[in-house]
Amino acid sequence: xxxxxxxxxxxxxxxxxxxxxxxxxxxxxxxxxxxxxxxxxxxxxxxxxxxxxxxxxxxxxxxxxxxxxxxxxxxxxxxxxxxxxxxxxxxxxxxxxxxxxxxxxxxxxxxxxxxxxx
Amino acid sequence: xxxxxxxxxxxxxxxxxxxxxxxxxxxxxxxxxxxxxxxxxxxxxxxxxxxxxxxxxxxxxxxxxxxxxxxxxxxxxxxxxxxxxxxxxxxxxxxxxxxxxxxxxxxxxx
Numbered sequence: 001x002x003x004x005x006x007x008x009x010x011x012x013x014x015x016x017x018x019x020x021x022x023x024x025x026x027x028x029x030x031x032x033x034x035x036x037x038x039x040x041x042x043x044x045x046x047x048x049x050x051x052x053x054x055x056x057x058x059x060x061x062x063x064x065x066x067x068x069x070x071x072x073x074x075x076x077x078x079x080x081x082x083x084x085x086x087x088x089x090x091x092x093x094x095x096x097x098x099x100x101x102x103x104x105x106x107x108x109x110x111x112x113x114x115x116x117x118x
Numbered sequence: 119x120x121x122x123x124x125x126x127x128x129x130x131x132x133x134x135x136x137x138x139x140x141x142x143x144x145x146x147x148x149x150x151x152x153x154x155x156x157x158x159x160x161x162x163x164x165x166x167x168x169x170x171x172x173x174x175x176x177x178x179x180x181x182x183x184x185x186x187x188x189x190x191x192x193x194x195x196x197x198x199x200x201x202x203x204x205x206x207x208x209x210x211x212x213x214x215x216x217x218x219x220x221x222x223x224x225x226x227x228x
Binding site: 108 | 161162168206208218221
């Protein structure tokens with residue numbers, strides 16, 4: 001498997017523009033996660049999906065952010081309109097789940113999308 | 119807010135020395151994981167320790183967990199320049215909401 005694939009790797013845009021980040025999880029992984037990484041706030045969980053259904057979006061900072069997973073092999077994170085404070089590295093990760101008393105949610109991360117909003 | 123907090127924030131050692139990083143967390147957990155992040159890359163899972171385990175080994179990695187103190191440590195023995203990276207602890211106190219600490223930046227000098 002090629003792992004979790006994210007695109008674009010780098011995006012530079014101007015304030016007010018729409019940004020769409022894309023993710024292809026590992027085949028067979030039922031869980032997909034979007035994280036944001038900044039120096040100030042570290043790694044923040046934005047939203048996660050189970051079987052293409054959003055389960056918890058409490059980490060999504062504002063209504064400007066939205067995420068979708070139309071099928072098991074594709075997810076998008078959209079920011080509209082973008083602002084300079086959205087500049088960060090956005091990671092997608094997937095897992096097979098297995099959380100609970102005997103399991104653990106081991107994540108496989110993509111390489112990230114570095115977003116710069118001018 | 120972050121569940122785990124690592125210390126030190128940064129660590130610089132010579133190749134061949136051991137590196138120890140610590141992680142403290144706030145709430146009860148089912149397990150704790152350590153991840154590594156090389157510059158410009160995504161995080162990579164290193165090792166998992168369950169709440170009923172006290173120590174675990176994997177190659178040059180040794181992880182301990184003290185649930186009474188809500189803390190864990192990651193020891194890398196005989197460090198190499200290739201170990202230069204940031205290391206994060208992660209906990210799953212809230213099911214699938216894996217929460218990461220702030221990370222320790224390790225620099226191994228050749």
